[in-house]
Amino acid sequence: MIRRIPTLLLPLVAAAMLGSSPAGAQQTSATATAAPAAAPAAPSAAAVNRFNRLLKPAGQRNLPPPEDGIHDPTNEGTHALQPPRAAFDSMTSSNAGNRVNWVKSLESNAISPRWDRIDGTAAPVVMDLNIVREVKGSMPDVVYPHKQHTEWLDCSNCHPAIFIPQKGANQISMAAILLGQKCGVCHGKVAFPVSECRLCHSKKKDAPIARTGDQPAK
């Protein structure tokens, strides 16, 4: 009977020990071999050492506003906002940014964004001119298509403040782009991010030596 009393008091004792760890330390050392105790800690260890720790997990892309981490879920209006996936379902998907290809979605008329604030029939003046920029190093040359850009933007958005409209007048580096200058004013903020190297660096070099006579395509 005397042996049973401690058993009945066990929850109380456990609670007391949780509160006072020095008292529990002796007990732990006495029974260390009996309790492996590694199993309960396993889930958190797996979370710490999970793959792509710094990347956004696939299941957490395009979350609805109340779950997206910056909208306040206690705000009533947050729950009235459209979840991104509802809009993106009918659009062409991609591997970066919003996970939709905005240019292809526009080309395929999956979306028809207005060119004018009021007039839904206004259409852009599209300029079809590719600019080839030869790049140093081993990366393929950059082909800049005016066409896709003038579908969205006005000339004045880029010229002359961001890009001087003159051949050879603009010095562009990936460092500047990463810091949000030149192409990085949009690419890396709203337009497809710099992780999509090949979308710009798309023209294979003919020879390993830098060329001088190659003119931009008309």
Added chain:
Amino acid sequence: MKHFPWAARIRRGLAALLFAVAALTLMAPSDSYAEYGDVVINNYSDAAGMRPVIFPHWFHRVRFRCKVCHADLGFQFKAGGNEITMLKIIDGQFCGACHNGEVAWTVENCDLCHSAKPGTPTQVHESTIQKLAIPVGQKAAAPAGQGGSK
């Protein structure tokens, strides 16, 4: 006390559980998964006791081309760089060019825009600078936003 060894086992089990819960709760709030290009504007909101504004670029991009806001309405390509106030909006500038009850809903719907968690700094969410693994971006983004508030 040596005659009931499972007290320690239970205690350690509970401690491990508590540790796991604490670790998970500590990890969770550091991640936010808002949409690429969402702009948080907190030039004046926090100081005025309002939630900061979240501008969803993607939502507007479905409906308007960049040119409408960035050429016609004069929005600069810089988060927090336009010094937008409610007075300008009700006078028909910036957001007010559309959010006037004709093209889009009116300014009375405060909490549809003012919907960020209080204290969220001005930023372009998911931007290259912000996504660099080293937290340089957060430092770079915060002064840029505060600069716009003065």
